[in-house]
Amino acid sequence: MRGQKDDFGGNRIVIELLAFVQCSCYNIRMKKVIDCAAKREECDLLLTGANVFNVFSGTFEKLDLAVTDGVIAGLGSGYRAKTTYDASGLYAIAGFIDSHIHVESSMLSPEEFARLSVAHGTSVVIADPHEIVNVCGIAGAEYISEAFGRMNWNGVCPLEVKLHLPSCVPATPFETSGAKIGGRETERELKRGLFFGLGEMMNFPAVVGAEEDCLQKIGAAHALGKIVDGHAPALSGDTLNAYAAAGIRTDHECVDRYDCLEKLKRGLYVQLRNGSSARNLEENCMAMNDYNYRRFVLCSDDRNARDLAVVGQIDDALARLVKCGIPVSQAIAAATINAAECYGLKGKGALAPSYDADVVLVEDLQSFRVRAVFKRGILVAENGKALFRFGRYLPAEVNSTVNIRPVSADDFKMQPKGRARVMKIRPFGLATEEEIVPVRERDGDVVLEHGLCKLAVIERHFATGNLGKCLLRGYGASGGAVGISVAHDSHNLVIAGDNNADMARVASLLAEAGGGMAVSAGGKTESFSLEIAGLMSSASAEEVTLRTEELTKKAKSLGIPDGVEPFMTLAFLSLAVIPQLRLTDKGLYEVGECGIRKVPEFLD
């Protein structure tokens, strides 16, 4: 209402007239749908012969599905239709809902992300643009929203996005992010209508501690009737009560089935996660039973382009659930109606009259291989391929976002004292360990003993010249340097290398490309641009997959051990919430049970 008032200068007559026209159009549409249901009129589309899954009864019915004006008019037989789609032998399910995803983690543009996502049956994503907002501020979210808004395939947007306002920008005070969004700004932004809810509240200490700025964000969401998503690994007992007392309604970070059950009991929906690296679905679905299944939903959180293209998204999660022994009916409920209920998505999650005609046709109930996808009654994907392909929307605000003070090889020199605090990584793990080793100096720089390299984080939003440096063990990088502009959660440049020249070359490459991934070794450089906010590429999904794999292979050749993913490992070394040592543009931090504190890189 306020929006309308502003747009039309408070002219009540105009407002009333608009409301009248809106209502009338609505009623005309409803009449058409009812007329089709009652078979007085021809429907737009008829899906014939499918085994239609009824998410309310948990059963399949062999029925025709009549669609008009983008919604389901009726289920039965004997309909007349303008178009018929033969779905014999297939199973019809309501469009899948991914309840929590960061689109940026695919490194794909929204347009390419939509192609892959829709091809796997996804109809709605609840997207938290946490990464791009940490780089570009609200403009980053506006870009995602507008990019989806511009997608038009035969009158529909093939993939609906419900966009959250990230709740933790910056994620920690220990780094320089591209934006800061406090309580007041959150309040103002949530009122605008761009955002569906408040994104995962990772700052659980602030919630449990009832810190004012944090409560202002949550309170604003509640006051506007918007959902607040959670992120609360292993919170339990009183702290879980306190977290839930803030009205937070979901969690995708449950560490095991017992954690799930405790969260569920305190009113949180459990989001079973099927991400590319973090996947708790198999363990956590063990908490599901015949009674409580309604409180489980599915999500991807972070999923890379290759997985989205080849393995799938919610379709893959469904296959995994069924393989774990979850009944098909409960698995599908988690992928559809449960999420619709959790997020208040009216008209979503079921194939029933008046519901949106978002339909997925799958081949079987083990693989859930997707044969065709309809969005509001429009065919949008067939045989695993999207039918649409959109040009890129790329506004200046998200382009050329890498802004560093020029660096030279000398900037990577480190003046050692007697001993160094070394960050040590292990294969197949995100946590790091601290190791204190004696070090020597030569030519004003530290001497890298065998197995050590340097790690640097360069502030890249405001060209402050902030440059964090420390020693790193377990990464390799022999004879070269590897760098990336995806570095959680502030996405500064993170570079590892065993010599200053290659590290400087990588920094320059990344800066010139507006962000990306780069390797420099033996006098050769190779890079791939992530020119959208330094996080995503505007290339095709195929090219992104191919080029990242090539670069990964190139980086691997620098002696990076098995179990260490060259780029993604770097991307998390700056996330100052995971134990034990992390490096940001502000320096080295120790993350312990008693909190997070800055520590010197060298000791006497």
Added chain:
Amino acid sequence: MRGQKDDFGGNRIVIELLAFVQCSCYNIRMKKVIDCAAKREECDLLLTGANVFNVFSGTFEKLDLAVTDGVIAGLGSGYRAKTTYDASGLYAIAGFIDSHIHVESSMLSPEEFARLSVAHGTSVVIADPHEIVNVCGIAGAEYISEAFGRMNWNGVCPLEVKLHLPSCVPATPFETSGAKIGGRETERELKRGLFFGLGEMMNFPAVVGAEEDCLQKIGAAHALGKIVDGHAPALSGDTLNAYAAAGIRTDHECVDRYDCLEKLKRGLYVQLRNGSSARNLEENCMAMNDYNYRRFVLCSDDRNARDLAVVGQIDDALARLVKCGIPVSQAIAAATINAAECYGLKGKGALAPSYDADVVLVEDLQSFRVRAVFKRGILVAENGKALFRFGRYLPAEVNSTVNIRPVSADDFKMQPKGRARVMKIRPFGLATEEEIVPVRERDGDVVLEHGLCKLAVIERHFATGNLGKCLLRGYGASGGAVGISVAHDSHNLVIAGDNNADMARVASLLAEAGGGMAVSAGGKTESFSLEIAGLMSSASAEEVTLRTEELTKKAKSLGIPDGVEPFMTLAFLSLAVIPQLRLTDKGLYEVGECGIRKVPEFLD
């Protein structure tokens, strides 16, 4: 927002300031609740030792329940509290939700209704003021709303009412009602904010036929995000699809378990009804199973004062469900979280942090006998008795609503032709039959042969003088007359008697009393006022029960047979939607498979 704009002349600064203050208060409250959950602060109330039902997991937990500021802060142990309530040995359940009730059917004022309802654990009622709005128009709904709004017991309203705007006023075009509410008025009223949703859409032919005025009502509700309740006995196949295609989301009229399952499959919630006369709960709960139980909710629809006082409301429904073999967890879900989800009642239906502290303590899980009831953390009933008693709010608009053109005995004379179309009633049934009998005339009036009496319906809203008359068999009324101002759905005066003088006396009595129930026989009259809109008494629940039972006994003495409830039978003889004959103020109507048509009382 629009309301605020109007109130403050569109002053943006004032609006922003208000929003800021509102948010700030909200955050202060949230902080307090979190602080209690984290045990940094003392909570207001601690319920100790109860077996707490967790509606999300379907299990009981022996925990203390910490309450602050009307909401649940945490569940656990070791809380400090200002007040402690020992709930040892009891079961704690979230407050019950009655998903569909006509308060007027209790013949009680809202204040007395609340006393009985709350004593039986009801926390929220979705009320459809269909009866009083048919008499008083919107003023009737405003009265119900305001009466509940004025109830204040230690800072809380003990019974929350979510008020629907009746969708069918008048219910049929064959009678004179006190108000007419068309599509445009519905649209306007729904925008005001008084109403929660659109009441049961009984006019299913208009929905299925996509009639404009009907769709305008439904469309207005949808456009405002409000629910539309259903009423669709035995609709099936294409007509059910068409009804559901209008986005109607509930039905309390399912005729059997198969009807339930078909409705459920088409997206309607099944409301299991536990009314005083109409009860489909036992049959229809047979449609519940482990998968679909989430789509069932409970309702009373019409429940009289005696049943509310002695038998119960949702507590009684729970006991019946469990007796039918429904698992306790599913039964309680139907009484709580399912209804909260169906109607979008945030913070209701569960005992979890941040949820409203509406708590019912019951003695066991068979009888569900209610020991104590808390509303937003305030004790409101104990041992089956409400702790509060409110004075009556009785505005002029709902008082003195009976407005008839004065009648004399002669007005009840009937000029017969050779044969009469007699309305015949049978014990224990609502349907009537048509019987054609030869009749004689004497002194300008029909001669009542043995077993016949007269039935009259007097228009009582606008003193039009409309007076419908016919002959009635099976009622008795020997030597007197019986009348009532509750006559579905327009609530004109309906009077049955075997002589004109007593009928006129009853009419005058009802008119003088502003409505009620009356008996006149042997020169004596007895009556009980229903002075609130001619539908409800302002007396205490005890007196209403006592007096209606006395009057019923008195009426029964006029030879009314077993199985014919003297007053309630009359109340339905004017409802021109039940086969076969019905009498309204406009005359006699035949209700058949091919529709409803006016028929003459006499034939040549």
